[in-house]
Amino acid sequence: MPGVKTWLESWPVYRQLTGSDPLGRGKAARSKATEATVSRTATADRVVKSVCPYCAVGCAQNVYVKDEKVVQIEGDPDSPISRGRLCPKGSASKQLVTSPSRVTTVKYRRPHGTEWEDLELDTAMEMIADRVLEARRKGWQDTDAEGRKLGRTMGIASLGGAALDNEENYLMKKLYSALGAVQIENQARI
């Protein structure tokens, strides 16, 4: 009755008692499902080099991508700083990408509104551009009280940057300065 034997052998205790692993800490504990399991890192389409986005140690990460989705993030052992290690946050960083509560579409709340509304990305960009120009105009100061040149607007402020890339901060500071906005700040002050 091969059916019974198969059934019996699917039982770890049976394998432990009859096989070469009496302590049940090796072969006997491995099921067919275990044997068939392949790590996500082994079947990824590609591995992309990245850096952890949390604290400033800058641990190197290997990002495993399959079917254009991030399937795993591991520490990169090549890094002279992190030597392959990641802390709990770095190890969880895949969930930053895949978090079920992540919001990936534009949300809009009108003045005095009580609920969010949806907006097209392009519409939102045009609306923001309208408001930037208006706020810049309203807050514009050509000179101070003594007639010294200011050439700036106090209508627009910005906060953020410590989690951004250098290239992003650079474009922000460049654009804001050209607009005349000076109240530009980031977490480094905090």
Add this chain to the structure above:
Amino acid sequence: MPGLGASFGRGGATNFLEDLANSDCIVIEGSNMAECHPVGFQWVGEAKARGAKVIHIDPRFTRTSAIADLHVPLRIGTDIAFLGGLINYVLSNDLYFEEYVAAYTNAAALVREDFVDSEDLDGLFSGFDPETRTYDESSWQYETEEPPESAADDPAEAAEQRELDDDPSVRHSDQAQAAGSGGPPIPGKPKRDETLQHPRSVFQILKRHYARYTPEMVAEVCGIEPAVFEQVAQWVTDNSNRDRTTAWVYSVGWTQHSVGAQYIRTCSILQTLLGNIGRPGGGILALRGHASIQGSTDIPTLFNILPGYLPMPHALQHGSLEEYVADAAGKAGFWGNKRAYMTNLLKAWWGDAATAENDFAFDYLPKINGDHSSYRTIADMIEGKVSGYFLVGENPAVGHPNGRMNRFGLANLDWLVVRDLQLIESATFWKESPEIETGELAPETIGTEVFFMPAATHVEKDGTFTQTQRLLQWRDKAVEPPADARSDLWFFFHLGRILRARLADSTDPRDRPLLDLTWDYPLHGETQDPSADAVLREINGTGPDGRALSSYMQMKDDGSTSGGCWIYCGVYADEVNQAARRKPAKEQGAVASEWGWAWPLNRRMLYNRASADPDGRPWSERKKYVWWDEAAGEWTGLDTPDFEKHKRPDYVPPEGARAQDALAGTDPFVMQGDGKAWLFAPAGVVDGPLPTHYEPVESVAENALYKQQANPTVERIPGPWNRENPSMSEVFPFQVTTYRLTEHHTAGAMSRTLPYLSELQPEFFVEVSPELAELRGLTNGEFATLVSARTAIEAKVLVTERIRPIRLRGGQVVHQIGMPYHWSYSGLSTGDTANDLLGISLDPNTHIQEDKVSTADIVPGRRPRGPGLIDFVEEYRKRAGVQSGRVGLNGRDPVDADAGQGSKL
């Protein structure tokens, strides 16, 4: 940063994490490295395994303490007294590194005759103006060899600049931060007394200043027993000499104080006296808390600086490029090339429109004229002075102290753009904030229009972070961001594109800066993502032939070269993205120079010329790092020398030499105007040339050293929404400190929304000692309510011996409460917002708030809900003699309230 900048010339960690392995002693102070920088902490473990002593100085016993050989609990907010005690110990026992101090520091420099120390004015230095609460710093200056400013290109202009430096509107605009790369300009080189005996020499002033910081005084102020202090002093001094080095590690446990910059200055003085700067296993390692917080100051989104720590032009001082460079042009040190750095930035931004004839479009830059920092802006928002606000990966409703004040600010805008991954509290305040519950805010009364714009994660875009040791590391994009999510590079590029198109036909001169801007980056893919690589190359800069520059030494002031951030010049050397280099650690030496790229010029350890003696020989075989190779006629070693490669150790500047040529072969601090490490800071720190112990703004103890209780120049933002707890008040009898947990990240948007992390650290708690629990009837695992003049919050109580009451010499017992600050009402793991408890008072150098130490009361049970909360806190204010904290509609001043009003503009 001004702490390090004013001491050594650059506001960056002097050493790198891996180099900690070379330390013989590591002192971690103002940092819980094991829990907040866990992977970096492996290098402390490595050092310990090689026999190093590890000391942790912190009010709380943490995992860092558990690994340390010695944990020293000190009263929160007393680090200057402790470090001052060590300085006194080193000086009075002649334990300083004599040759190093004599050759590489300003110990021999003479200070002006009219300087009066805080020891003689009961806690104030000469030059204090009680009306503006700022210092006129002129008496702190060196006595100069030549008449002041005579070396400048334009001495009269330079003298006028210096005069204007003392104007309060300049003092408040945080120019000290410009010392981030290039120490503060000085009027000229000082007179020196090489015997260090002159009573006005820095060395003698220093000795007198710290003479009263004895072990007994340390015991009285910090609550550290003299025997424990002696142990620390012994380990540190035994491990600081030719053969041995000690490293100091700090984080925001130092910066977030009303005297934060001075904490770092005190450490800088100590480490300089011990000869630990610029040497392997030594240095001061500033551990930054965000992936690119170093980068976001190097290329700043900050009001007071431009890329490369160039100051933002000030209306009072900088009417033209000529005036802008007057304080530095022609003088000694690399600051002498300020004109070149600025011209290159202007060329990078305005290209062909920036010409010699129009001052390279200097006039296109807006001018500052005071404090435009974050908290000032929030107060302005409440007053309706600001129309629009961009929040880019930041959550002030939770992450800033005094969340209630911040939320009132958001409620009084015309519009708000939030760029983030999740619907953070700063995006949902209009319907879910605690003030909705108390009735102080309601959706119907808030006119703020909110745009939530979904952002890309770190794997959905290319770009560089600059991590804690000034290292730029490039990330490759792994996948496209989903749906409407976009990188911030995309957002700001396309916003700029749309704005430029709107104004294309404008003839208004105000629009020229925007229309003349170089704004043509290659675009990729379906979403038209701009090329981060092209932006990085612009930051690096290009020469007359259009090729990438390889060093800022190639930058010219005639407009023939351009580059967006001079200190990053070299990151694209040889047309190669050097930040993307990933040569495995195993295939290169310990310094790992081919992994990423560090500013400046891939120098991994700053000031490493000081690792050799004045003749250019290593101080010892054991600590050799960079040295002079006489045969080859150049500096060589394990790292890129942080020195001109061919400048001989015996080089003496000829008469009339300028910029770097005016620095000698024995001047390792090449960004300083005198080439020296500053024990005494004649410029660059607005609250004193020498660190002095002041009590925190909110303290339960009296200042044992001076009549002056707290930093006299501390900045306050008064209003009903930012009341201060009086010091030594029975109503707010306990000290509170805030901190991070390993499993969470700052305001929580990147951790409370992740299932793994929320499960690991599921709820808000506070740590109290068994003694305090007994005193207030608190039970482990039950709720307690904490109250300040701002608000009241509730948290679960963790009773633990990790927090000890501190017994001061006078018999006073100080109870301290530990409070992680990651929670709020959104996400998978929720709780009250710790930062709501804290007020905002600021370090005058940095405008950084004092949130590492405040006061509060703690009582058992949950806090009142609804409007009852307002009455509950108001009752506390009354008892403490604090003004009312009641506000009008949307947090406005009670008399000003006007239903539904948006901006007043």
